[in-house]
Structures are given as structure tokens and as C-alpha cells.
């Protein structure tokens with residue numbers, strides 16, 4: 001079964017045509033969905049594939065994603081040098097394993113894990129925050145089940161309390177591992193989890209409350225400190241011991257540098273695990289993530305597998321077995337190359353670029369800005385008036401200029417709010433911000449003109465005695481409303 005659907009527009013079963021360049025080497029067409037009978041020269045294979053890939057968007061203009069699209073060439077070289085190393089061969093590649101452990105410890109210290117002088121941190125590298133969240137969730141589920149069994153209570157209805165703004169990986173975890181997701185609904189004007197409402201939803205079957213440091217939808221940080229304080233009180237009253245996980249996929253590599261005083265991490269006693277995406281503001285190409293536990297007690301032993309057939313005894317706690325080692329090496333490069341100072345400068349610059357873009361967008365007078373200054377550096381906006389066109393129309397039109405900016409509707413209970421989100425990464429500079437602003441302004445003017453034209457046409461149709469339904473159809477057709485269309489965000 002093919003579960004991915006590509007939007008290339010080439011949905012026919014036609015054979016793949018060889019390109020002008022590749023026709024130098026191949027004369028026959030390549031079948032699209034079957035392995036070709038014969039071989040082709042390496043130059044032809046390269047040319048055919050790289051020509052097809054030209055039709056992908058330009059990653060640097062992909063403002064839909066938090067994921068890193070630029071790294072220094074020196075790190076690129078390290079990545080290529082280690083691309084043939086399987087991370088899981090720890091006995092064969094002990095230095096890579098050591099680099100991973102150094103990263104885990106550096107990140108755990110960044111998150112203020114209570115690690116004694118002669119202790120090492122507890123954590124692992126993952127493919128991204130999604131795998132990290134699956135592992136953290138499994139640890140919570142097992143710990144809770146063990147406690148319930150000890151108390152002779154049923155353990156077949158675990159739940160997690162989150163905001164309805166959680167990223168899809170939480171929904172995946174819930175469905176794959178049979179945990180109910182109890183979502184605190186959003187309201188217009190408040191697009192993150194309300195800690196007070198979350199606490200009301202906590203019960204004896206709650207394996208953890210998940211807070212987000214940097215909501216995917218608006219970049220806003222949830223109030224983890226307030227959540228912790230309210231949960232401490234609730235636990236005291238009920239005798240439960242419900243913990244907190246912080247999904248710091250983006251914010252984990254931002255807040256420590258820009259707001260070191262903000263308490264969201266292991267300084268709060270109920271925070272037992274934290275995930276962060278190395279490939280987002282950790283500044284590494286996809287896919288690397290990290291999950292860190294507060295202490296050894298928070299990771300049940302029975303989830304750790306021990307293998308010895310690759311050499312010595314190796315403990316592993318991952319969903320996958322094999323994976324590439326280069327992203328871990330690249331993470332280590334960034335941590336030692338940039339240091340605290342380097343990350344701080346880059347995050348400050350991203351924040352400044354987001355502020356410049358926000359100012360320019362404010363100046364148009366056409367949008368409300370939903371993102372906050374202290375959060376993930378992004379600009380999330382909604383139209384003040386979407387009678388004549390929607391943010392989906394703006395998103396679609398921005399594609400004409402090469403920009404990839406997603407539009408989407410908010411989750412329950414704010415589904416009627418449609419948002420355009422521009423993510424600022426390290427490689428998005430001030431002149432690109434100015435160019436993007438100019439293009440947004442141009443598109444808004446065009447869409448305005450389009451709407452005026454539609455109104456004139458429908459007035460003319462009405463004057464000529466067309467029926468109301470015809471007039472309405474003309475108006476709608478020209479508005480070009482994108483209906484309920486959603487673009488994925490990550």
C-alpha cells in the first residue's frame with residue numbers, strides 16, 4: 001500500500017520520460033511504478049532524478065517548516081563523511097556513541113536536569129520529537145500501570161491531558177499506544193492550553209499532562225510553571241502523583257538562550273521528561289531529536305533492551321533499530337561550534353527578524369497578529385476581514401513568488417479562525433523579510449482588485465435581470481474562496 005500522495009500534478013500512470021540531458025544516455029522510457037528490466041548509466045540516473053527534483057519547492061523559501069535548511073559546509077562534510085555509519089553499531093563506532101552521550105548531557109544541563117557531579121544524564125537521541133514523545137509517553141504509561149497494579153487498581157484506561165493545539169504526533173501516540181487524549185479546547189483569542197482547565201481534567205488515570213513550549217500553531221509558550229504549581233496542589237489533595245512532560249520541540253533550543261529566567265524545565269519538580277527537535281532550532285538537518293528524563297527513576301527498566309550481538313552489552317530504548325549516525329555527529333558539531341553564545345546570537349537574530357516582519361505586516365492594517373514576541377520566532381496572522389478573500393488565497397498566491405507559507409484553521413473550539421504562519425529560521429534574513437512583505441502587499445492589492453471586479457460583474461448581472469442564484473454564483477466564483485482547505489504544518 002502506498003500511503004503518501006504527492007501533489008506533483010502528475011497523477012497519470014504514464015511512463016517516466018527521460019529528460020533532454022539523460023536522453024544522451026538512455027533512449028527508452030522508464031516505467032513509473034515498476035523496477036526497470038535493465039540498468040542505466042549512473043550519469044543518467046543522477047540526471048533524471050535531479051531534474052525531477054527541480055520541481056520540489058526551494059527548502060530555503062519553505063517558511064512552513066521549523067526544520068533546518070542550512071548548515072555550514074564544514075558540518076555538511078562531517079555529515080557526508082559519516083553517512084555510512086549505522087548509529088546502532090555502538091561497539092563498532094564507540095566514538096559516535098560517546099558523542100551522542102555528550103549531546104545528551106549538554107542538553108540535560110541546558111534544561112537544568114538535577115545531575116550530580118559524578119552522574120550522567122538519562123536520555124537518548126531519536127529521529128525527531130515524534131519518536132522522543134513516543135518514548136516519553138511509553139515511560140509514563142508503564143510507570144503509571146506499575147503503580148496501579150501495585151495498588152490493585154485497573155490500568156486499562158490511561159489518559160494524557162493536553163491542549164487541543166498539540167502536534168499530530170501526540171494523536172499518533174494516543175492511537176498507536178491506546179491512550180486517551182483528553183484535550184483542553186481552545187477559545188478565540190486563547191490558542192494554548194489553559195492550565196486551570198487542564199488540571200480540572202486530570203484524574204487518577206492521567207499518565208501525564210503534556211505542555212508545549214512553543215505551540216506549533218502560534219509559537220506561544222504554555223505556562224508550565226503555573227501548570228506545575230496547580231498540579232502540585234492537586235496531587236497533594238488527591239494523593240496522586242501525576243507528572244508533566246514538556247514538548248519543547250522548538251522552544252527547547254530557544255528559551256534557554258533568550259529567557260534563561262523562564263521556569264519551564266527540570267527546575268519544576270513535576271517535569272519528568274522533555275523532548276526537543278535537534279533538527280529544528282537545534283540547527284541540524286532532519287532527522288534528529290532528543291528525549292531527556294529527569295532521573296533514572298523516571299525511565300522504567302523493563303523498557304530498556306540489552307543487546308550483545310554487536311559486541312559488548314548495549315542498552316537501547318528506541319522505536320527503531322538501525323539509523324544514520326551523521327545527524328548525531330552534526331548535533332555535536334553545532335553544540336561545540338556555536339556554544340551558548342552562538343545559539344544565543346542566532347536566536348536573537350531570528351527573534352529580531354520576526355519582529356521586523358510583524359511590524360511590516362501590522363503596517364498593512366489588514367491582519368491581526370496571533371503570535372507572541374516571546375515564543376518561537378514566527379509570525380502567525382489572520383485577516384481582519386475575510387469577506388472577499390481568505391488566508392488560503394494569500395497562501396496559494398505566495399507560491400507564485402516561490403514562497404511556501406501554510407494557511408490552516410485552528411483546532412477545536414477555534415476552528416473558525418484561519419491562520420497564515422511564517423516561520424523564521426536562521427537562514428531567513430532581513431532582505432528576504434522585506435521581499436516577502438512586498439509580495440504579501442502586492443497579493444493583497446491584487447485580491448482586492450479581483451473582489452471589486454467580482455462585485456461589478458455581479459451588479460451588472462443583477463441589473464440585467466439574472467436570478468439571485470446566478471448572481472451569487474458569479475460572486476463566489478470570483479472570490480476564489482479556498483473553502484475548508486488545510487495545509488499541513490510541522
Ligand SMILES: Cc1ncc(COP(=O)(O)O)c(C=O)c1O
Nearest residue numbers: 128129130167216247249277490
Ligand atoms: C510542538 C511540536 N511537537 C512535536 C513535533 C514533531 O516533531 P518532529 O517533526 O521533530 O517529529 C512538532 C513539529 O513541528 C512540534 O511543533
